[in-house]
Amino acid sequence: MSTTTTAGTATPATSFAERAAEFARARGYPPFEAPDLAGTALRQREELVRWHGGADDPFDREWVYPGRTVIEVPGLTWPAARPEECSDDSGRGIWFAADGSQITDATDPDAPDGIALLCPQCGLDST
Template sequence: MSPSTTPWTLAITTFIGRPAPARFTGRRPFQRPDLTGTVLREHPKQGLWHRGPEGLMDAQPIMLGQRVIRVPGRVWPVPRPEECPSQDRRVAWFDAAGQEMSESEVADLGAPEPVVMLCLNCGLQLG
């Protein structure tokens, strides 16, 4: 360690800008959905956290592999998960054609198969 490097600066430069590994949260690793054959596309950049109901103090780390999904014809109101409004936490399932599905469509066995659950504010994969 150089004289200007402290354990804190080392920790910050080591972990800043990287997604949170699942082992630190006690959760299983994130299972990415297979988007092959769908109109849905992953955003190339991964976010760091998803703002929680109490704001930044309750933010959830974004797991490795968890991405913002681009849906054709839809622009997310918030450009990044880190800026997602804490008071409005709406989610929806989307099918392979990029159509938002209602709860009754998700439960209907005759409806198209839901592919991915997304935050309706920022497009982050949640399930």
């Protein structure tokens, strides 16, 4: 954990993951455990996600576990800027490897290991 100095005093600056875990625990949920992206080309977007989907129908929104967020893949721009604006209703995800390449056939024994399973429209982590 890093520290931030404000008016001459050092205060802990918690990470997004730590704040999300605290939020979940306060509501009686175990903390969300995101995939370990260390050493990969993938990056977690540190923004709170309020819901998923429902872009066309506010009654069709999916609850999102506290701490789940979008994972950024190098060279890829998600069609929906945020999960709250996502219109994907396919119920499927796309696996990505550590180098950021899409795994087209996860059943192929020669395919690389999948690191993150993401929504194809907004990149919400479904791992």
